[in-house]
Each structure stands twice: as structure tokens, then as C-alpha cells.
Amino acid sequence: MSGHGDPIPMEACKSGPLRGEAHVPGDKSISHRSLILGALAVGETRVTGLLEGQDVLDTGRAMRAFGAEMEKRGDTWHVHGVGVGGFAEPDRVIDCGNSGTGVRLIMGAMATAPIAATFTGDASLNSRPMARVTDPLALFGARAYGRSGGRLPMTILGARDPLPVRYATPVPSAQVKSAVLLAGLNAPGETVVIEREATRDHSERMLAGFGARIASEDGKEGRVITLQGRPELKPQTITVPRDPSSAAFPVCAALITEDSDVLVPNIGLNPTRAGLFTTLREMGADLTYENMRDEGGEPVADLRARFSPDLRGIEVPPERAASMIDEYPVLSAVAAFAQGRTHMPGVRELRVKESDRIDAMAVGLRAAGIAVDEGDDWWSVQGRGFGDVPGGVTVASRLDHRIAMSFLVMGLATEAPMRVDDGGPIATSFPIFETLMQGLGASIIRDTVPA
Ligand SMILES: O=C(O)C1=C[C@@H](OP(=O)(O)O)[C@@H](O)[C@H](O)C1
């Protein structure tokens, strides 16, 4: 339930050097899935390293409303699942706050149980498209009654006799893919999802870990994922890796802040998530992967980012978009300090995140003195190089954590400070952002002057 408190204006000003280690919190995507799959398993799943951001806490509250029990003892979350098909009907509205992942995955998980549930969220979530999940859920036999434009608040009536589904996702979305797979758990027979472009594959990996029979194959039509319905999911012990999408902020801050040298340990470099780091290296960033290793079948490294005064603008390949979709806002902030243009095609999805992220960044970057061009599914940022980005403006964060954090990172290297009107949404994904950045030496403060 984010965005309900008073706005928290924040300011960032020229800083440096940033030094030290940045221990970022657990991965948000894996945290949501740990609670949802734990709730669908039979027995007790134990989770350490869970991201305790508001998005994930809202998913935890929802799982309790569907009948799962969970509590934290010491550092470990204990989730007592009810089994596939075992969800109880909630006796209250499910408020998913700011979280697209939460609401879409939970809708999938309940859509093949014989129950009804009503979902809502904050003003941002209630404006985001839900037909992308309710369309495939209808093929299982579920029905959705929502506001115009397929928006929340919305009631889903789960299918009594679900049918398995074969579905090609029309948009590159791990949330849609995951909603279909979670619904497929309680449908008899084989549910198949086909995605033209591979999106993050945490659901597939974790479903396999929980004992579901699931296989992925790359073919002519793209990635074909086949799930056998009605498994008994076995409880797991999960250590959530640290979030590469959160790591992006201290990494980018170090690259643009003079004399910086920051280590961000234990970051998962799953290829479906690591596109930003490849892009930054292509731009000439001094970003290295140290201590590369394999943990639980996933590549992990310590990221080392140092001040990189010779960044250059590049063409970001559109086929990389899915693997860095949440990182375009902070990439655009870094691109302001590069020489030349950074062109980012194939990113229509950015328009339907917590905010229209192309518009939110373009408005703020232009106000800060940076030229931005945009079309429906592309945008480009004309960098001015170091020491020449004016800043000195207050930007609206639009209930979007990544917009707030991106402008605060930018303000560490602009000539005049950058302010955001509300840093409150940062708590959805990165509650320790402010203290972590301050610990590295960043001047990021809560602004006492009303924005
Ligand atoms: O499945 C997930 O955990 C997520 C998928 C992505 O959304 P889409 O599926 O809408 O691309 C991403 O933007 C979001 O932060 C997390």
C-alpha cells in the first residue's frame, strides 16, 4: 500500500568520491515468486534474503488472505503453503499497492481455483493494463470484471473446471508468462506458453525447483515453455539473490561521480536480467565482474564500478530490451553524461510501467538541460559529457520508484542539485536506498523545503 503517505521530497547534489561496498537487498522478482510458490506448495518453505519492500510485503499479505500462513523468525520467512488448487476465497479486497508483478502473478495463481477475488492498488497500479493477463486467463475458463480499459479494481472469478491452455504472449512480459504458468498449475494436462522474445525466466527456474515438470525449448517461434498441470509442489529452502535492478543505482552513481570506486557484491547475472551491465560496458564504463561464480545454477559476480569520464552514447540493441527493461530510466540518466546520442529502440513496454517511463524521464531530463527525442516505442538522449549537465530542477516521480531513484542518481553529478517531489515510492523496491547511498558518500537528503 504505497503512495498513501505524505510525499517525501528528496534532493541529490554533486558528490564524490563514492567509495565502499553496496549491499543491495534481495531480488524483487524472486521474492514475489518465493512467497507465491511457497503458498502453493504443501508444507513449509523457508526464505532468507527476502526483499522486505512494500511490493513484496503486499504480496505476502495477499497470500495470507488466500489462506497461506507466513511469519518471520530471525532472518527467515516461513511460508506454510496450502497446495496447488488449495487457495481459500479471501474475505476482503486484495490491495497490491504499487505492484504489477504482485497483482498479475496472484491473478494467475487464483484463476484456476473455484473462488472469487477482488483486486485493487494505488493510483499507478489502477491505471495499468490488466487485459494482458485476463485475456489468457479467460482461456482457462476464468472471468474478469474490471473497470474500462481492463483496469483495476477488478474481480476475477476462478475457473471451476479449468482447461489447459496454449498461449503465445503478444507482448514481451514475464508477468504475463508467469500468470499463465501459475494458472496452468491447477489445470489438468499441459499448459504451453510461447514467447517471441525471452523474458526473465525466474518462474520457470523456480517452478522446476519446487518440483513441477516444466521444460523450455528455443525454436522458430521463440521460446516454448511446457508445464504439466496438477503437480504437488514441494516446499523449498530459498536464498534470494541480490537484485541486479537495485544494483543498477549504486553502479550508475559510481560511473558518473568523480573518483568513485564501488563494489556491489553478490549480484545475479542471469542473462535475462543483466542487459544494463553489458550496455554500460559498451558505453565505455569501467565496470568489471569480479569473483564470477555459479550459485544455485545462476551466474553471480561482485560488480566493481569506477568513475568513467569517457562514456559514449550507443545504439542499444532492441533485442536486449527485455533483459534490462527496468533499467532504462537510470541508463538515460547516465546517458546524459556521455558524449553523443544514446538511442533506445524497442521499448514500448516502458509506457505501461508504474508510470510512462519514457515521458517521465524525458520531461525531467529536458528540464535538467538534456535533449531527448521520442517515438511510441523508442527514445534517445543527447549526452553533454561531464561537467556540462545543468540540473537544478524538481522532477515529479509519478508514484514510480525507478524514476525517483534515477533522478537522484543523476543529481550526484549535475551542476545544480536535482530534486524529486516524492521519494516515498522508493520503499516499494529499495527501502534502504537512501542510507546505502549516503554510506557510499552520496549527498542524498530529504528536502525540508516543500517541492
Ligand atoms: O516478472 C517480473 O518479476 C517482472 C517483469 C517485468 O514486467 P513485465 O512483465 O510487465 O515486462 C518487470 O518490469 C517487473 O519489474 C518485474
Ligand SMILES: C=C(OP(=O)(O)O)C(=O)O
Ligand atoms: C515495473 C516494475 O515493477 P512492477 O511491474 O512489479 O510494478 C519495476 O519494478 O520497475
